[in-house]
């Protein structure tokens with residue numbers, strides 16, 4: 539541990555949030571300073587703030603192939619997800635109250651859908667494959683004449699599984715052209731870039747803080763003509779779709795971050811893929827009774843995303859030890875970290891509950907280097923070995939664990 543003193547820490551939790559890029563901070567600063575006025579006011583200073591929001595809206599729209607008027611700025615990805623589900627359902631009462639979503643969505647979608655069900659909506663939650671991906675045909679089969687919304691995430695935040703949203707949207711629309719298709723692209727937007735027409739979606743969620751922008755800025759793309767009722771009422775901002783005085787610095791930072799992401803995408807993705815491949819190949823070789831979760835084919839996996847389960851050790855205990863050794867990582871989504879329940883994503887994939895408690899997630903980003911990967915590969919095996927040595931439980935994995943473990947033998951450790 540002492541050898542670590544003074545060493546830079548390794549941040550391997552980019553799916554939780556990203557550092558704000560200095561160029562983004564630079565772009566935001568004037569709007570904390572001399573351009574602080576309320577963009578809805580009439581005087582010239584306020585109009586400068588209004589202009590900045592208009593330009594940001596154009597930039598966010600251009601980044602995803604949308605029109606400026608199709609972008610609703612919100613405070614977060616969670617708010618955008620809530621607005622998509624609640625707003626479409628509220629506006630579609632004449633046509634039906636049925637919603638379809640999947641068992642691996644972020645809680646911003648899943649909990650909202652479940653609340654809507656308690657409030658009288660009908661809900662179908664479709665399952666996923668063992669790698670966390672959603673079968674488009676299964677989603678389409680759940681669509682009924684009264685289905686008003688289908689919500690399927692683009693990339694899973696815990697296991698990096700990428701969904702074929704274009705196929706899902708096409709099949710859903712073929713079955714019911716009136717069903718709106720929403721995708722949560724919070725995790726994918728920075729790495730993959732998203733184009734709403736290529737994806738064929740009617741609504742799409744973004745958030746700035748996962749793409750080197752600030753917290754406090756999100757957006758919901760709403761295709762022109764999609765029924766949507768506001769869920770926050772008041773001053774009528776965002777063309778009456780979301781009230782609240784605009785967070786000008788955060789919106790400007792969001793647009794700046796998206797522009798930067800587009801410029802850097804090819805280099806960032808190549809870099810993250812290389813580090814990701816090293817971890818996915820090496821972790822099972824170095825840590826006995828470890829299994830990589832999510833797609834093994836990197837083409838089906840979010841760049842930079844590495845997730846695993848480790849048998850007979852609590853993920854949380856490993857994270858604390860990694861933290862002491864200078865590595866910041868997570869056991870699933872940041873929101874479920876700290877909860878005693880195993881991840882709903884792993885459970886939906888079929889991972890046995892006890893094994894799911896040993897889940898780890900490492901998400902790499904721009905700031906990482908091979909040195910961060912080396913450090914994790916050096917630190918993790920002895921941490922796991924130490925914890926297993928302390929544990930009184932038997933370490934023969936039960937048969938239910940075996941399909942999930944890449945390294946099913948303790949002999950590796952010897």
Ligand SMILES: Cc1ncc(COP(=O)(O)O)c(C=O)c1O
Pocket residue numbers: 553554613614615616617619644646691693694695722724725745746747756871872
């Ligand atoms: C897939 C997904 N959707 C939604 C959210 C929520 O976004 P925000 O933190 O901006 O509310 C997250 C954040 O972890 C996420 O990973």
